[in-house]
Amino acid sequence: MLSFVAYFPIYLDGANADHLVGEVDAPGVLGLPVDYPPHALRNPNSLFTKQFIANASEITKADGILVNTFHALEPEALAALRDGKVVPGFPPVFAVGPLKSTTVARSNKAVLGASPIAWLGEQPARSVVYVAFGNRSAATLEQIHEIGAGLEASGCRFLWVVKTTIVDRDDTAELRDVLGDGFLERVQGRGLVPKEWVDQEEVLKHPAVGLFLSHCGWNSVTEAAAYGVPMLAWPTLGDQKIIATVIRSGGFGLWMEHWSWEEENSVVSGTEIGEKVKELMGDETISARATKVGEEATKAVAQGGSSYQSMQEFLAML
Template sequence: MAPSTATTMAAATAGDGEVDGSNAPAPHVMFIPSAGMGHLVPFFRFVSALSSRGGVRCSVVTVLPTVSAAEADHFAGLFAAFPSVHRVDLNLLPFDASAFPGADPFLLRWEALRRSAHLLGQLVAGAAPRVSAVVTDVTLASHVVPITKRLRVPCHVLFISSAAMLSLLAYFPVHLDKNGKSGVGDVVDVPGVRAVPRPCLPQPLPDLDHLFTKQFVDNGRAIVNADGILVNTFDALEPAALAALRDGTVVPGFPPVYTIGLLKSVGSHSGGEKAAAAFAAWLGEQPARSVVYVAFGNRNAVSHAQLREIAAGLEASRCRFLWVLKTTVVDREDDAEVRDVLGDEFLERVAGRGMVTKGWVDQEAVLGHPAVGLFLSHSGWNSITEAAACGVPLLAWPRGGDHRVNAMALVSGGVGAWMEHWSWDGEDRLVTRREIEEKVQEVMADATVRASAARVCEEAAMAVAEGGTSERSMQEFVSKLKAT
């Protein structure tokens, strides 16, 4: 059977009426997210925030089939929690992935989405009421922006990483044009922001023939033509990068940049209530700031050898810990038990002091618990912003992608510390148990790091409060929608 697109609308309630008591209809924003929870979570949070304000009609393109069970759960949770948000189903066209052997499954999904992107034009043009604006994920920008230009619909890009990473994306095509046949070189010096050494770039980026690099360059060129960029950050966290983007230092004529962070969950978007209750009960028995929370994101699997070193390091640190274990990139393939990976002896030795799970964790709730004193993280931007919002120091162990650029931003912003020599995906060296033990103990005891994280937490709260920089940015964006 030939694939088709189908539109399914959830029940329309709040947000579908008039604006400000006038006869003008509410603006209709269509969101086009990508794949991977790191991309979907900020989309869901922004949709939630916009829907909660009222006066704006939201629809969300749901790409089928989803890559992971977590994605399916979160989509279902969003529409259940916000019945005013309309669901628009997009069935992907067939895609032969055999041309990209061994490629990351989420990178393949992005490519499949790009190759089906022309179908989005039908959804935008045929929507009722008419679409006032589109908000697309950056991974689809090079295909969505031209479609919206042709339909004369404003298009904004929701950038799910740091402003530092946004500046690298915007400048990278310019850098390549300047370097010519020299390629990437040893460093990418982003004007007004920072010099990014080659080892800190996303791993595939130096290979100009890599699928990721081609997507990255295409999207970097396209975002300059967007009507605006929405970034989950706030001005006090990344002042240099935001200033350089806004004043045209990075790329002349760059679109308006709206700082809308730090985005938080509004309502419940997934299950796991029993697990959440169990974690809360255990955390409630621990002293204040005594627990190390360990998690490396939704799509970052760590080798079994490295997992064993982490286990030994946590045990030797004598710190309490809550560890979310992940052994595969796609959760549907993750069927190993905790004891299969770490062994019964380890679990018996740390019983009562450590908790290890492969299940769902409400990370915001965990980080917001007073017992948590440190977050050992891959430095994905969602994790960084959640730690910043809760005032929990973050010990960054980048695993790949944008993580090292984000780690630079978190250190300069005062969120935590980064072990620059710790290896990431594709590098041979194991980080030893002794290194992990010593660094965890060091950062847990560092009053200066704690004070800095607390300051960032206060700045984040001020940004989203009435009159704050992020609240003003959100108001400006909504006003622009209503003027469309």
């Protein structure tokens, strides 16, 4: 995403345009179709587009840029930025991730009184699908029903964090009203559906988790990569489609490109969701690749690793 931001003014000059009009072929990043970047960039008059262009120009004036990534996750993009292929004379880029968050204990009530972490402790290794779409997106009631139908049909155990509103808006809907009559009873024992905040890093590093169905926010992707959890990508908005390309190129997950949240009549059926969940839970190749990515993440932040060395270089520059 940093490559795309930095390259955007150069793209506009080449396209003789003041907004996004077609594919962007930023060095270090495969050709990005017009549908991948934030849709707001198609509107030259939007405040987002104007600010995006201004930020892209200003960022080249920085003395250096720290990024929450690591070399093995995005080698081509990092090399292009560092070698001046994206923007000649671009500031030094320090890949210092994956970063770990410092979490504050919160109230964590869940349906039927079970703690998500305690519940995971009762499940077999790599048997649980974790489903969460961040706090900036809320699925329609129809799509929530289809997700539930898919998880039920998959036959897999699952931990599904349900949201009906975006961040900072009260979510007062009753869980049983959202999920439909009988759902919680039918999945009791193999499914847990909290509606409150959960500690995502604690979930992802738990050995019971075998798949993450995610919106592809960058924190979610780096956390899944750090703990070696395969991903089923379902981007919702903003930079998330560009982020999903990292999952695809890294081979530690699957991106269903025709699954959309932004287009009319874009509800994904429970049948298709269930089939893909079941398929990925049994995909040994993707699971092995995710494990390898997790090992590379651990090496990166260990003494002598790529991210460790980048932080040392940053400190030396200071």
